[in-house]
Amino acid sequence: MNAYKDLESRGFIYQTTNAEMSEKYLSENKVHFYVGFDPTADSLHTGHLLPIMAMKRLQDAGHIPIVLVGGATALVGDPTGKTEARPILTKDDVAKNVEALKKQLSQFISIEDDKAIFVNNADWFEGIGYLDFLREVGHRFSINKMLTAESVKLRLETGLSFLEFNYMLLQAYDFYHLNKTYNCTMEFGGQDQWGNIIAGVDLVRRMNQKEVHGVTFPLLLDSNGQKFGKTAGGAIFLDTNRTSVFDYYQFWRNCEDTDVKKLLCFFTSLPVEEIAQLATLEAPAINRAKEILAYEATKLAHGKENAEKSFLAAGNKFGFADKECKIPTSSDITKIAICANSGADDLPSFEISSIPEDGYWIVQLFSDAELCKSNGEVRRLIKGGGAYLNGEKITDANYKITSTDFTDNQLILKAGKKKIKQIVYI
């Protein structure tokens, strides 16, 4: 099976400039293709994961990903999909973000043996003069046409600055530059990037007289039509300082039934046939499919060892879906030895170094451990019956924790059913 068919069968392909040619490229040649990520924050989140997974699959199929981190484009800000301009980032912030993203991306995309190329568009944009750019690139763009782009149309209602309006030209120029420099012949991106991608395809044709193609991925939505990747504590990040491995695992484990199949296709490497099989599981057995999803997805982002720990920690907390491994799967989740308390130590933890003389006020501890945002929130939680100390429901908001509440200098706090923190007294 060729790489194009592979992506197609897993649902990665939403739109292409030319399906036939795209398939031809990807099945007959070693293709240099590019995907851009704008460093607007210092961590990637689950929303970035879909293109990353696609890159990974293409790389595994022998193609060469050009991973573009948009140090220049982030300074301009992509208006696509935004109802208003985002705050303009400082150059320092962008530079920091570039480094952070590069690091995270390289966890997924192997750069050994020239199997991938990492670039930053600031490297070529910084040397270009305004007049040169206008004359060379600007004259090839029709305002009339740009105004028909979905991203621009939307913003025509609320306001679009000239800065942002230029974004399309920059992204198009990236494609031109990469085509000239690396013979990059394909660009991939999110569904919302369509306008920017075709602008690039056109520009390459005009300036380099080359035929290149673009492919977009579908937009991931949850069943409520909400953007995917947001949950309890906000967005799910790949940076473990922002989202612990356990929470990352739990994010996938808690996905909706109707999404399991889709997510397994996108975020694991299991064969499509097996996924189809897993997706037919009924009632409680479907949870096994979710465990596999969570385990595989966590393994990709944070490594096998961490994935195993999270699987065990979560399983011991909430139960395992298929302890005997009766459901067939090629995932090595079946090789993990499940024993009574394994993984118990791998819950997200919070360390305290001292207990006040009259005890550690329970409300304070919840907010210190970042289980709640404010003391008021903790009170509400307690009032609502969602706060637990070592498995016991807390009813008294004035309760003070003393050393007797600790076992081996540890205790467990729960906010709701799923947010858990282990408090370690050191």
Added chain:
RNA sequence: GGUGGGGUUCCCGAGCGGUCAAAGGGAUCAGACUGUAAAUCUGACGGUUUCGCCUUCGGUGGUUCGAAUCCGCCCCCCACCA
């Protein structure tokens, strides 16, 4: 540059001198029901060792016993005109 309309709590959006921590909706969180799912129902939703006080309605300075609400100046956004 001119004229008109705006900037309200995470978002949308009402309020237009006290009864405003500010309607309503969305998002979110918790509880019940469940399968660590969905749907549904219930409650919460500025802060504070909580019922008293403190901080919030673009910024700033006024008027007033009292201002999100009135006035001056400034900043930003939108529409039309130039």
